[in-house]
Amino acid sequence: MKHLGIDVSVRNLPELDPNYIPLFPFYESFLKGASKPLDIAVERSAGQVAVYKTFIHGTPEMAEADLYYVDRIIKTLLWLKGGFKVYIAGDKAIYEAIHKAYSKEGTRAFDEDFMAGVYEHPFEVVYCDAVPAEVSKSEAIGRHMNGCRIGFDAGGSDRKVSAVIDGEPVFSEEVVWFPKTNSDPDYHYQGIVDAMKSAAAHMPRVDAIGVSSAGIYIDNRTMVASLFLKVGKKDFDAKVKDIYIRAAKEFGDVPIVVANDGDVSALAGAMSLEENNVLGIAMGTSEAVGFVDDKGNITGWLNELAFVPVDAAPTAMVDEWSGDIGCGVKYFSQDSVIKLAPAAGIELDESLSPAEKLKVVQGLMEKDDDRAAAIYRSIGVYLGHALRLYYHFYGFKHILLLGRVMSGKGGDIVLAEAKRVLAEEYADIASKINPTLPDEKARRVGQSVAAASLPEF
Incomplete structure (x- = not known):
């Protein structure tokens, strides 16, 4: 497959979404011909800074691909780590395009406004000779x-x-x-x-x-x-x-401690597994994510992977909230099941709520309906590719898969397909990570019990 002049070679595609272009293989293919250094930094609260050093082509014929690549990386950094100020060093034209995009009238106006609200700080994109150093506090x-x-x-x-x-x-x-x-x-x-x-x-x-x-x-x-x-x-x-x-x-x-439910899910998983370096992904109404690092700490990152792009296909579904395409919410939530149902030959009553539509598909899956199984197989392929992308930014060891979409027979299919794709496409990391469903011990620990352990006194 080809996108913006970049040839992307992938063996495994979701059977119900053949136009899907997994973003990590696109990045790898893009970087093969890129040699011009470009540094990006994103500043968030308490002086913390995330740094991403990469390359672009820097030629007129690859200008569109360069901008697309940088736009996707910055979008990922903002929603994964958070921030209100973007620094760019290495290419003035890229800076000017990103600066325009993250303005009140730009293509990323939603992201600009959202991040400014979260951090209660005006959003900025600045050009510099050298980006600031990485600063992180877990x-x-x-x-x-x-x-x-x-x-x-x-x-x-x-x-x-x-x-x-x-x-x-x-x-x-x-x-x-x-x-x-x-x-x-x-x-x-x-x-x-x-x-x-x-x-x-x-x-x-x-x-x-x-x-x-x-x-x-x-x-x-x-x-x-x-x-x-x-x-x-x-x-x-x-x-x-x-x-x-x-x-x-x-x-x-x-004392009180309030934490994002994704981080508490990851904590419950870490407590159950008696391990650290855990990424928790809950597929329900949206894609809720939390992360406990290799020290057993939380990072202060946003971990809002629902709005991190995973699909480079220009025909990818639009997220109604952010107005962007190809973001995780349409691949790892009940929205994904609903999106894929027509291609599987399943008609869902439009008067039903999204949760009720999911229940219909789950009911078919419990009867071993292969149309429903095709939906879960497709989500599993999405997940296998996305886990490679997520690993690039997190370096996790364990992935705990939670939420309504992962319940029942469908969840078993998603997990099996994700593992297969990892083994066949990304053998370099397949043995390093461990995707699992919660065991009985994790269920007993529970979200509210794990939450109770948050404050220290």
Whole structure:
């Protein structure tokens, strides 16, 4: 296959998506003829900087391919590691194109606005003679078992809470709620406090509170979170940014730690595996990701792989939220199952919700319907290629695959196909990484119990 003048050789393509061009092989093919050095750095909070040194062609005939390559790398760095300032050294024309793209009227206006909001800092793209040095700060996460702890897991359809005494859960509760459709932040606050009070009632005292919640959190403050999708900006700033901090004060001056649910999933996996260097990927409503590094720490990276590109095909599906194409959310979530269903010959009732459509396909899979199996085989091929791309940036050892898409027989097919693609296409790393589904021990640890271990006191 060919894209922007680059020949990309791949043996394994998803049977239901033959136009798919996995991004990592495209990068490898692009770099074979590239010799002009280009350095990129992305600055995020607390002076942390991610550096990526690479090459472009720097010729008029390859100008379009050069810009596409750099655009995809910068997009990846921003959503994987986060940042509000991009530094470029080595090519003024590339800088000018990226600077224009990341403007209020540019093609990356969504990314520019999003990152500025997350870091509460104007977004910048600057040209320099040399990019700043790499600066990274990881911090220990969880595994604290002493005392009486509350672990709260805020999901989009239900909230879970556990009371944990010296590492042993003594009470757990799961309650249905509707945070994504409610515009009143007092509804969310009351639900959070009610859950925590339920757990507190089963312990003699509360020593610490840990929270696992979808979204981006900095210093325990809510920067962006789909749970509060319908809350207006004024109410968000006044009542949501510090919602968990306020809830903890209901129990006195106790330490609280709020972490992204993907990071807590990775922590639960690391605790279960008794290993570090774990990437957790939950395929559900979206692609939720967390990472625990080789020291057992979290990195402060965004890990929002749902918006990291994985497909170079110009015909790739558009993500409705960001307006970009080829991003992970359309490959590793219920959206992927729904996207592939027509090609598999499965008609889904348009009146059904996305979750209900997924259940239809899962029901067919449980009956060994080969049309459904073809969907999961295709997702497995996507995953095998994407894991090679993710490994390039993370260098992980274990991958824990979670979420509704990975449940049942379909999840087994996805895992088997991903392993096959890794072995056949990327033998150099296939033996270094270990994709797994959660075992019973991981299920018992649970998200809310792992969350309880977050604070240290």
